[in-house]
Amino acid sequence: MPSNKLQTREKIILATIDCVGRDGIQSLTIRSISKEAGVNSAAINYYFGTKEKLVDEAMNQTLDEMSGLTEEILSLENIELRVRLQKFLEAIIEGIVNYPGITVAHLYNPLIKNNYKGIFVRRFNAFLQDILSKIEKEEAKDKEKELKITIVQLISSIVLPALMPRIFRSFVNINFKDPKTRRAYVAHLLDHFFNTS
Numbered sequence: 504m505p506s507n508k509l510q511t512r513e514k515i516i517l518a519t520i521d522c523v524g525r526d527g528i529q530s531l532t533i534r535s536i537s538k539e540a541g542v543n544s545a546a547i548n549y550y551f552g553t554k555e556k557l558v559d560e561a562m563n564q565t566l567d568e569m570s571g572l573t574e575e576i577l578s579l580e581n582i583e584l585r586v587r588l589q590k591f592l593e594a595i596i597e598g599i600v601n602y603p604g605i606t607v608a609h610l611y612n613p614l615i616k617n618n619y620k621g622i623f624v625r626r627f628n629a630f631l632q633d634i635l636s637k638i639e640k641e642e643a644k645d646k647e648k649e650l651k652i653t654i655v656q657l658i659s660s661i662v663l664p665a666l667m668p669r670i671f672r673s674f675v676n677i678n679f680k681d682p683k684t685r686r687a688y689v690a691h692l693l694d695h696f697f698n699t700s
Contacts, residue, residue: 528608596665
């Protein structure tokens with residue numbers, strides 16, 4: 504694909520990500536994307552055919568970024584597992600807090616439409632498997648099922664409070680926008696993980 508076509512295509516994808524992050528998946532329109540990208544609606548149709556295909560590509564790109572970050576952090580073998588998990592979980596919380604619209608967009612089909620066949624569910628499960636394989640290298644192999652449950656518990660215990668902090672505000676006011684709070688929260692989770700594994 505010629506460079507200018509690639510640039511236009513990438514500009515449309517990035518504009519879609521920005522629109523989803525700012526306005527949410529339900530408010531996303533071709534008009535808002537074309538305005539954000541500085542292109543006409545015909546360009547979106549030319550490059551992607553449908554809004555759904557465009558959204559799939561945009562969300563896939565955000566998943567690629569998450570996978571890259573995961574790989575980067577969890578592959579640091581010269582750093583002990585607990586420190587890598589701490590950095591990884593803090594990064595997940597930071598991503599959810601900074602880009603809640605993107606997180607909601609990824610959860611939209613499974614949560615709202617009860618559709619678990621999309622790219623997010625497949626990629627998320629592969630992501631969990633990747634975490635498991637990295638942890639298994641340093642933990643006993645006979646604990647695979649327990650490790651899987653622990654990984655789900657760790658991820659679940661950060662997603663809901665990071666995505667919807669107001670649910671817990673009257674019970675415990677946790678400000679995940681503060682890096683020290685994120686660090687303390689994840690350290691508390693990992694204390695439990697390492698004391699029971």
